[in-house]
Amino acid sequence: MNRRFNPVSLQQAAQDSPTLASLAARARDAIERLQAVQELIPPELRPAVQAGPVEGGTWCLLVQGSAAAAKLRQLVPLLQTRLKSRGWDDVTLRIKVLARC
Template sequence: MPPKSHRSASVGQALDAAAALQPLRARLAASAARLDTIRPLLPAALRRAVLAGPIDDEEWCLLVPHSAAAAKIRQLLPALRTALEAAGHPRRDIRIRVHQDAAGR
C-alpha cells in the first residue's frame, strides 16, 4: 500500500473545499468587510486592536482589547452604524465585547 500524501492547507483553502462550511466562510467575509468599512472611523490607537467578531442575522460583534476601548467604541456607535448603512451593509445591532486576545494580536 503506498503511503498517504499529507498535504497541508490553509484554513481558507479548507473552508473553500468544504461545501458545508460555505455559510461560515460567508459570515467571516461579511464580518471582515464591515470592519474594513468602519476602520477609518476608529481612533488611530485602536485601529489595529479592534477585531471583527461573529456575525449573525441580528448582530455583529466587535472584539476590543480592554474596557476603555469598549467605552470609546460605544461613543462612536452612531457614526459606525451610519457608515455601515451608507456602504450598503444590512442593518444589525453592534455588540462590543472585551476580548483578551485582541490585545495580544
C-alpha cells in the same frame, strides 16, 4: 479520493465543504465590515479592535480593554450609519471586551 495522502490547501478544502465555505464567507463579511468602519475608529484604538462574528442582524466587535470599548460604544451610531451606507441595513453592533490571558 483519499485526502489523507493528498494534501489540499485551506481554500480548496473550504470550497469542497459547504460548512467550511459558509464559515469562510462569514469571516470575509466580518472583515469587510471592519474595513468599512476602520477610518471612523481613532487611530490609537484600531489595533485594539477586531472583527467578531456576525449572527443574524448583529455584528460583534471584539475590543481589548474596557476603556477602548467605552470609546467605541460612543461611536456606535456613527459606525451603524457607515455600515448602512455601505449596504448592511439595520446592523446592531455589540461591543465585547476580550478577556486578558
